[in-house]
Amino acid sequence: MKAVATNFPETPNNNKTKRAWIYAKKPSGQLYVIRQWVGYGLLLFLFAAPFIKIGGEPFLMFNILERKFSILGSIFYPQDLHIFVFGMLIVMVCVVLFTVVFGRIWCGWTCPQTIFMELIFRKIEYWIEGDWQQQKKLNEGPNTDEKKFKKILKHSIFLLISFLISNIFLSYIIGVDALYKIVTDPLDQHLGGLFAITIFTFVFYAVFAHIREIVCTTICPYGRLQGVLLDDQSITVAYDHRRGEPRGKQKKDIQEVKGDCIDCQICVHVCPTGIDIRNGLQMECVSCTACVDACDAVMEKIGKPKKLIGFYTMGEIQGTVTKRSNTRAIAYSVVLVALISVFVSLIIMRSDVGATLLRAKGSSYQLRDDQTISNLYSLELVNKSASEMPFRLVPEDEKLKIQVVNPIKTLAKGGTASLSFFLIINKDDVEKYKENVKIAVYSGDRKVETLKTTFIAPPGM
Numbered sequence: 001m002k003a004v005a006t007n008f009p010e011t012p013n014n015n016k017t018k019r020a021w022i023y024a025k026k027p028s029g030q031l032y033v034i035r036q037w038v039g040y041g042l043l044l045f046l047f048a049a050p051f052i053k054i055g056g057e058p059f060l061m062f063n064i065l066e067r068k069f070s071i072l073g074s075i076f077y078p079q080d081l082h083i084f085v086f087g088m089l090i091v092m093v094c095v096v097l098f099t100v101v102f103g104r105i106w107c108g109w110t111c112p113q114t115i116f117m118e119l120i121f122r123k124i125e126y127w128i129e130g131d132w133q134q135q136k137k138l139n140e141g142p143n144t145d146e147k148k149f150k151k152i153l154k155h156s157i158f159l160l161i162s163f164l165i166s167n168i169f170l171s172y173i174i175g176v177d178a179l180y181k182i183v184t185d186p187l188d189q190h191l192g193g194l195f196a197i198t199i200f201t202f203v204f205y206a207v208f209a210h211i212r213e214i215v216c217t218t219i220c221p222y223g224r225l226q227g228v229l230l231d232d233q234s235i236t237v238a239y240d241h242r243r244g245e246p247r248g249k250q251k252k253d254i255q256e257v258k259g260d261c262i263d264c265q266i267c268v269h270v271c272p273t274g275i276d277i278r279n280g281l282q283m284e285c286v287s288c289t290a291c292v293d294a295c296d297a298v299m300e301k302i303g304k305p306k307k308l309i310g311f312y313t314m315g316e317i318q319g320t321v322t323k324r325s326n327t328r329a330i331a332y333s334v335v336l337v338a339l340i341s342v343f344v345s346l347i348i349m350r351s352d353v354g355a356t357l358l359r360a361k362g363s364s365y366q367l368r369d370d371q372t373i374s375n376l377y378s379l380e381l382v383n384k385s386a387s388e389m390p391f392r393l394v395p396e397d398e399k400l401k402i403q404v405v406n407p408i409k410t411l412a413k414g415g416t417a418s419l420s421f422f423l424i425i426n427k428d429d430v431e432k433y434k435e436n437v438k439i440a441v442y443s444g445d446r447k448v449e450t451l452k453t454t455f456i457a458p459p460g461m
Contacts, residue, residue, distance in 0.1 A: 023132035025269040029293020039115040050171035061175050077382050079354035086343045097332040099229045103236035108288030113215050121208040128154045158209045166200030213273045217284045232315030237287045239278040239309050260304045267291035354382035357451040365457045373457040374422040383411035389443050396438040399429045430457045
């Protein structure tokens, strides 16, 4: 195979264990402009979503600590785990469907890692240290005052932005109100929150200042799924070797058949993961399309058709597929529609009250002096609505009566209540030892939940 130059700096003494730092050339072009619109739009959403509230509840919040999740202003609790599972399945199928049809374009266009790295941190690097050749020269040069100033300025800004990002991500976990208290209250009152923000800050700083493309090429498992998800019908960013090879510069007065690729290496220089797209489909390619824009600019200059590097299926490049088949995409789409239908149905049928009804531990039936039999139960209620809720318990079997030990008549917004109650029946009405019963939870005249349990009483006492 022909040796290909890369935008890696040379490693002294051929020490292959030392990391080769990637200097990516500043990208430009039509696709890059579109990618910036997409990326900055997603960043705007990411930074604004925690501050948006619907009905007094966060637009998005994933409070793992309190096991409380808010999506589109609706509060979800552990009792809604089945809904959450369907939501995660929908996300997974969307990712699979997107990859099957469009390859790894998610990584290059919508992944937060790529957006932060390419549209924020690398732009700051270009602004302070210059384009890739200037960065390389600066890093390999002597430690002058100018170099120290630029490095201190760059890493200080990186830390500041990492601190801002850490606050935003923490607001998705604990909510903006709790984050505001951490920021405004005395430090000694929120040492745990301060510690979390500090850890998040240094993690983000390490990722964007040092780890960088290793997240995409080594750490993230999604890239490794390409081998399973992609086939010869999947659209990927690819080099058309049929048109480009044999590559090389055209020389005057020499009649030699050459492809359109002039081996200028620009597609390699702009790659943020340091690969050569001309070597075929590679796990490290994040489909950012920087190489597409770079190659199109060169083709335009030399008067050749564009899209020597573009969106192609592997089957098209290899000449094995002349017509695209959408079978897999249709199959995944059918599964996705089915999951979404179930998910929407679960949301519509979701009760405003979450309830856990259990028989009191270590208790059995009790025979009372008034010739009635009672069973003791414990009940935990969660108000999942956006307002205070009055409630009452009603047995659906008319033979049963209910006696609440610690009466509670209302549930606060997002609040919980724990209470105990007796189910009571006349001993003459007992027909069998163990009977299934239902307890309805009413809010006003509306039944919001039905609870199932068993009632134990020996017949013929």
